[in-house]
Amino acid sequence: MIYTIPDYYREFRCVAEQCQDTCCAGWEIVVDKKSLKKYRKVKGSYRKMMLRSVNWLRGTFRQSKDKRCSFLKENNLCEMYMVLGRESLCRTCRLYPRHIEEFEGIREISLSISCPEAARLLLSKSEKTTFLSVEKEGEEEFPDFDLLLYSELADARDVIIKILQNRDLPVAVRTKLILGLAHDMQGRVNRGELFSCGELFERYQGEGARRFVESKIMEEIEDIQKRYEKAAALFGKLYELELLREDWDKSLKEAEERLYWRGAGAYTSLREAFETWVREKGNTWEVQKEQLLVYFIFTYFCGAVYDGKVYAKALFSVTNVFLMEEILMARWAKNGGQLDSEDIEEIVYRYSREIEHSDKNLEKLL
Ligand code: SF4
Numbered sequence: 001m002i003y004t005i006p007d008y009y010r011e012f013r014c015v016a017e018q019c020q021d022t023c024c025a026g027w028e029i030v031v032d033k034k035s036l037k038k039y040r041k042v043k044g045s046y047r048k049m050m051l052r053s054v055n056w057l058r059g060t061f062r063q064s065k066d067k068r069c070s071f072l073k074e075n076n077l078c079e080m081y082m083v084l085g086r087e088s089l090c091r092t093c094r095l096y097p098r099h100i101e102e103f104e105g106i107r108e109i110s111l112s113i114s115c116p117e118a119a120r121l122l123l124s125k126s127e128k129t130t131f132l133s134v135e136k137e138g139e140e141e142f143p144d145f146d147l148l149l150y151s152e153l154a155d156a157r158d159v160i161i162k163i164l165q166n167r168d169l170p171v172a173v174r175t176k177l178i179l180g181l182a183h184d185m186q187g188r189v190n191r192g193e194l195f196s197c198g199e200l201f202e203r204y205q206g207e208g209a210r211r212f213v214e215s216k217i218m219e220e221i222e223d224i225q226k227r228y229e230k231a232a233a234l235f236g237k238l239y240e241l242e243l244l245r246e247d248w249d250k251s252l253k254e255a256e257e258r259l260y261w262r263g264a265g266a267y268t269s270l271r272e273a274f275e276t277w278v279r280e281k282g283n284t285w286e287v288q289k290e291q292l293l294v295y296f297i298f299t300y301f302c303g304a305v306y307d308g309k310v311y312a313k314a315l316f317s318v319t320n321v322f323l324m325e326e327i328l329m330a331r332w333a334k335n336g337g338q339l340d341s342e343d344i345e346e347i348v349y350r351y352s353r354e355i356e357h358s359d360k361n362l363e364k365l366l
Contacts, residue, residue: 001140004108004133006298008121012097012111020116021349022076024069024097026245027357029061035090037108043358046083052311058352067245099356101303103150104142110299112293114352119345122287122295126312128165150305153196154297156185158299159201160314168208171289175318176213177204178297182314228264234319235260235326241361244274244354255330274329277337285328286345319365325350 031039036059042050053070055062062070071080080088097115101108111118122129160178169177181204187199202207220227238252259267278285296317302312327347332339355361 001138002106002135004131005104006295007130007132008125009109009111009132010111011121012118014115015117017076017078018314020346022068022072023115023282024093025063025077026067026070026077026353028058028063029069029090029092031059031061032091042309044347048332049079099299100144101299102140104145104147105139108298108302109353110295112352113295114349114356116345119349119352120341122291123341123345123348125291126287127343128167129291129294129298129322138283146195146305149308149344150302152194153310154186155232156181156197156201159205159296160297160301161294162203164290167287167290168182171293173210173213173219173287174290175293175321176217177209177256177360178293178312179311180209180213182311186309186311189304189308204299205250224268225264226261227268231267231322231326232256232260235323237365238354239318241354241364244358248350248354250316254329254334258330258333259326270329270333273337274332275278277332285325285339285344289321289325292324292348296320309366316366320351320355324348327351 011041032052036054036056039050040056054060055108062069069078072080073079073082078089078093086094097112097118099110101110111121112136113119148256160181163177163181164174166174181200184199184200184204186195188200233251235256239249243249259270297314299312300316301310304313324347328344331343331347335343355365
């Protein structure tokens, strides 16, 4: 089995009670069967607490009214961990924020940016992200796994990441290039023409594709009204999603008001002012956008082997970063033209919590 991780993976340390949030509130924690069996056998003075705190029918930990896990103490430490030790934790709690994608003979592990500390690690990284692979004993059967499609997707992903990390180009150009590539690859997948994907990978790394994409971007920037309407409509999709945290809705409304309520002209001026500020601040946000795009592409793109939705995976990655930027722009305006790293980390991890930790939301956005 080959295991692949991003290069910053091993730097992660949970900061526990120092964390600005907690991963033990806001969502229902699903307990694996092995842990449930273990919890049923707990004896002594903790047995009562255990029986009371697990929803045995649903196989989850019970929550308080404000959606905090029953085991979570006031100081945001886990009581079960403190009383029964680390080994008592269920698989979800032991793994988080690690996210695992599985393919035949391959396990890809990322750090979910819904954890503030993982988000901080990713966003504070200025060098290009690389990925490390190690081979370990053990294989798992994946009946009907489409190895040919997977290998084309893995090749495409390498090219996409290479394009995304080409710092000679603005992120907007890199983004449009990868969408074009994924779009054209989707056509080949639909027509069963996987053999010709190599030509596509070459084309999207060439001069011609870059010039074409740049001219398209110029057209879009000039059509102020259309750009504004597209942004507002896309933002509006966020309200159609399942809400994990009540205060997220309030943040969205606040951002929407600042961004879109004053029409296309005001939106364009705000965007231009924000982009100027990003440039003047040394383009840190451009590098962070690159890291986020690489994160989403690494995590989701090859999953197209299971549903054939190649273009949707790329569009999903780009949309997430676009919407994060919109919310960030609103925060920048609210702060009187300023943003600090805490603002960016907060928006990134809260956005990720709402989108990446709800199967319904993932499915809907995809
Ligand atoms: S969200 Fe991350 S840093 Fe915070 S408690 Fe959970 S794992 Fe630790």
